[in-house]
Amino acid sequence: MLEKLKKAEMHLKTEGDINLSVERKAWQENMDDPLTTEILEKDSLFFLHQSLSTPCLDVLESTESIYLTNVQGNKYMDFHGNSVHQLGYRNAYILDQVKKQLDILPFSPRRFTNLPAVELAEKLVNLTNGQLSRVLFAPGGTSAMSMALKLARIASGKFKTISMYDSFHGASMDSISVGGEYLFHRELGPLLPGCIHVPPVDTYRGMWYNDHTQDGDLAYANYIEYIIEKEGDIGAIVAETMRSTVVHVPSKAYWKRIRQICDKHQILLILDEVPIGMGRTGNMFAYQHYDIIPDMLVIGKGLGAGIVPMAALVCKEELNIAGHAALGHFTHEKNPLGSVAALAAIQVMEDQNVLQHVKMMDEWMQARLENLQNEHKIIGHIRGKGLLWAIELVKNRETKEKDNVVTEKILYRCLKNGLSMKVSDGNVLSLYPPLIISKNEMEIAIDIIGESIRHYE
């Protein structure tokens, strides 16, 4: 059955590498540490198995800076981190602030507020230059997306949304519904009504992408207006500012056009920056590259600094209209511990000029990965922004046929050589290094990737 799944459903490996493959099996069989095996077996015994987690890859003992350490004492550079590790692990200042808060006020019921929660809200507003001025917290990005969708319904009085195929917005029924992956839709019966999907920008394989003009992705934006006019009753457009995992970076013209369409048709623009906010793209928020302002911004993951689950909806003042309703009835709405972690993380980003470093690394990565591409025919495409990069591996540059088999082999060889990353869509190496990574460390990581590619090419 698994063999059948592997063959028939390779195209479904969109959100990450699967934990049932032949390579995974070989990885597990080569695990010669009895303690690791024992713990992995226990993990497999007590947890529900599902794709992308249990059965797990390895057992971690500790994390530090850009590294994960397993129970055998081996280190991985973490280029995945479920995107919570913008500032690496165990930043001393952040840990200290969190520990202090534990002794003061770790939790506040939501009918009460507290200083850290208010201070974080104010800080987030300032980071948008006040253009988004209302905040609401939730424990996870999925829940923050639910809040945005509810607010869009209440504010617009409409229930239809337009979102992108291939996108991921969370794991609840509503966020799965706006998400565009069949892997998550299947076998759940009818989803949330009114969720319309359109093709996302794809600068490498996109059927509407025009390689010969500067803003070759405009057709994708124009198609959205076509759908709006045919469908009517669209309340909101929901999208990742830049596609995470496989990494697609739309043009400024694309986003300006969509903003203009939203204004013209009075549609709310909801941008999901759960994985890519908090500096990943070189600006604090990715929309800030595009000279547009969304109506709502959803952030999470790294907001809690890799310590506390924490997410937020940040939106425009005029959307503060649902005082009578429950947008997000979440226990941890006023979470002081998560707020302190986030405030400390933002402080560290500012003190260490992390955004400046990411911008510098952006140019360096572009050049370095172009070199790698020149050396290896198997690399069909490289693309990215800031410290969010994708390397797409193909059998043939002309046909662009995906090389899923080699990609997976490369993943496990990199893991063996101390680099943890994720494979997306079957043939894309997704690179999410911590933003504090040095040029030297980055060079080591790219050497590991290069060596693996050479080994299998």
Add this chain to the structure above:
Amino acid sequence: MKVSKEQGDSNISEIRDSYVRDLGEDIRYWIEEDARYFLHQALSTPVMNILAKTQGAYIEDLQGKKYLDLHGNGVHNAGFSNPEVIRAVIKQLEDGLAFTPRRYSNLPAIKLARKLVDISPEGLNRVLFCPGGSEAIEMAVTLAKQFTGRWKTLSYWDSYHGNGFQSSSIGGEEHFSTGQGPMVPGAFHVEFPNYYRNPWGLEHVEDIDEQYLRQIDVILKRNPDVAAIIGEPISSTPVVPSIHYWQQVKVRCEKHGIFLIFDEIIEGLGRTGKWFASEHYVTPDVLVLGKSLGGGLLPFAGIITKEEYNTLQHRSIGHYTHEKNPLCSAAGLAAIEYIEAHSLAENANQLGQYLKGRLFELKEQFPVIGNIAGKGLHLGIDLVKDPLTKERATDYAERVMYYCLRQGVAFKVIEGNILTLRPALTICKDDADLIIESLENAFSTLTL
């Protein structure tokens, strides 16, 4: 605009305004700051006060005034700022593993899963974690849908299971869905048993149960292809159903191949006098936990289910970043060990009985108390204008709430007139007496 009071006391009322006016200037400044930056919504912003500290069963505001908190959003089973939990969290931070990406496992996550399997009813032995209760409900329903290949659900009017669209669809409160367009399709609802306010005027428990079970039968006759029945074993109001009721629901689930999902986000981990409220009734197919699972410090939630449902390894049941969170796991494990070591479930049982006894004494004295219900430290007082008509004493309940708040006892009013008492399970008899004293003063001082 009409504001629903189903899920809690309103944050927009004259009494609220006057309460806030009497707080100190510093507190009012921060309340205004909170109202300036946060989206306003029912039950939170505008908030009622600013907290500076929590300790055990008590919370403390910016002016240093202490309140015995009978609400705590349900995270406080092991008490607020529990020193053992804090120690475990700090140790975990210092041991160097606050987070692991979910493709890796770690010992704290496994230890918490193993502990939950140990303490949960026999037959429940597979665990999955996520950050919040809403998401855990989603995972339970997703598991049921994928395993059964069905998509319909049956749940209870007036129930609350979380705030995403799926959990709002299952929940039965207008507050979370009315005026918001189409919800997730296939969500049927029936009434939860109510022995005090049943619409038929029946008095015998068996007769009442039959009427409520009939509502389920009416739906299942036409829709036997329901994936799951979802409910809290004891409602949040609380109504404590008979054993017969849940046994009969379970019979129907088994007959039709329907999952029984118990939401114990509030009731689990000792609150009702046992580890889980399910133990008073039947073992569900999926038990959902949250709130106190994070030890009162961190967001954490999860499901516990049966071995036979561990068949979806090629699917995503819960694709959540914090699935293997070691820090939250350490907090949860420390809280459970604390509850165990200090026999807090037994404390909940004993002090719950004591409180109930004292409340029944008050009921003799004050006819405004229409009904007292609950189990363990999960109690409710239904206030009525007239014991015969049972008309809800809504305004009165709100005044009682603010009166007690000024006396240092904080609780929540639901359905407009029901005072809900859910203190930390760490309270002692003196704390219980403080609750009674404060209520007695309120009932003696305030007139209908």
